[in-house]
Amino acid sequence: MKILITGGAGFIGSAVIRHILSNTQDSVTNVDALTYAGNLESLSNADESERYYFEHVDICNRTELDRVFNTHKPDAVMHLAAESHVDRSITGPAEFIQTNIVGTYTLLEAAREYWNTLSNDAKKSFRFHHISTDEVYGDLPHPDEQEGELTLFTEETSYAPSSPYSASKASSDHLVRAWLRTYGFPTIVTNCSNNYGPYHFPEKLIPLVILNALEGKDLPIYGKGDQIRDWLYVEDHARALYKVVTEGIVGETYNIGGHNEKQNIEVVKSICSILDTLVPKDSLYSEQITFVADRPGHDRRYAIDSSKMQNELGWTPEETFESGLRKTIEWYLVNQLWCENVQNGSYQRERLGEIKHK
Incomplete structure (x- = not known):
């Protein structure tokens, strides 16, 4: 196959490209701004x-x-x-609207026009795979708020995004499904x-x-650190x-989870x-841990039911x-130069996303 990957120089995109080049005979075109x-x-x-090609292109450029x-x-x-960082979306939502919504629309239209030129067989085999987040679903009841078995996000869970980031991703999901339907x-x-x-950019919690x-x-830990996330190793x-x-x-929609619910403090x-x-x-x-004011609109718990991926496609996390956390830490210990280069003076791990009240 010839696969076009947008955002291939990012955290997840680069992992996908490394996987394809190492484990398949497919070729990859990486489109990244x-x-x-x-x-x-x-x-x-x-x-x-x-089998690898790079195109320095913004997805908003038709x-x-x-x-x-x-x-x-x-x-x-x-x-x-x-654009994927909740804190940045609180500080500056415009870029999230532009990239995640306008960019997805522009890409859909460019891909659809190209698809319309293909033969019938090529049309039938073509796929547009949109990669999104569980944050579009909002948050789930926390263990201290619910008795009995805890609920999970399924593919049928209604959307209820909380942040500018998750709202922009929800919008892009709706566009993709509308292009299928229409x-x-x-x-x-x-x-x-x-x-x-x-290779995770250092604005995110673990790096x-x-x-x-x-x-x-x-x-720094937001609030009490009791927010729960389901952690998925990027290579899985x-x-x-x-x-x-x-x-x-x-x-179809497929939910992909790591089966690892952990509180941030954990x-x-x-x-x-x-x-x-x-x-x-x-x-x-651990003596360096400090607690800071919570993020505005912070979702308390995410957790995914990925049984559809297991039952229909035979995938489970390895x-x-x-084991994944230890591998991650060991990687950062021997790749300090990469960390220095990606920060490049523009971001020094300062807090983002605070709302300044006059």
């Missing part, structure tokens, strides 16, 4: 492959997208390009839980805590996404414990949270 979180160093070995489709003639699109354009949607692993801990800085996610684009059914303490073993110092890393 290289914004602050996109870095080609995450694909340093890809250039050695004759003219350039048309050129890319006509040049590379993909058999499938995996759409991962997105135009017959062959789309598939996946919604995933919180990813973690190598932020690892790097701050190593530098002796505070480890990459395997799942490839399963969906190659074996998934047009019109995650931070686990990182500290592993660092105590790998990089011991005179004091415990990493436990413990």
Whole structure:
């Protein structure tokens, strides 16, 4: 197959590209605008492959997208390009509306026009795979709010986004499904839980805590740290996404979760414990933990039921949270130069997303 991947220089996109180049004979065209979180160093070995092509293109640029489709003639699109950090969306929502909504619309139209030029057989095999988030569903009852068996997000869960980020992703999901319903354009949607692993930009919780801990800085935790997330190792996610684009059914939605519900405070303490073993110092890393004012509109719990992925496509995560977290920490310990380069002076792990009241 020839697969066009948007956002391939980002965290999840680069993991998907590494997976495809290492485990298949497919070719990849990486379309990325290289914004602050996109870095080609995450694909340093890809250039050695004759099956890899890079296009420095913004998905809002229709003219350039048309050129890319006509040049590379993909058999499938995996759409991962997105603004994705909740805190940034609180501070500056406009970029999220532009990239996640307008960009998705522009890409859909460019892909649909290209699709209309294909033969009937090529049309039937073409796939537009839209990669989204569990945050579009809002939040679930917390264990201290619900008795009995806790509920999970399923593919039928109603949307109730809380942040500008999740609202923009929900909007893009609706666009993708509308293009299927109205135009017959062959789309598939996946919604995933919180990813973690190598090459994660340091604004997100796990890499932020690892790097701050190593530098002796505070480890800030929102509120009481009792917010619950389902953690998914990024390489497990990459395997799942490839399963969906190659074996998934047009019109279906697939939820992808890691089966690892953890409170944020648990995650931070686990990182500290592993660092105590790998990089011991005179004091415990957990002594650097501080509690700060909570994020506005902070969802309390996410958790995914990914039984459809297991039952219909035969996918389950391979990493436990413990094994994946240790691999992640070990990667950051030996890739400090990558961390320095991606921050590049524009972001120094300061807090984002605070609302300033006059």
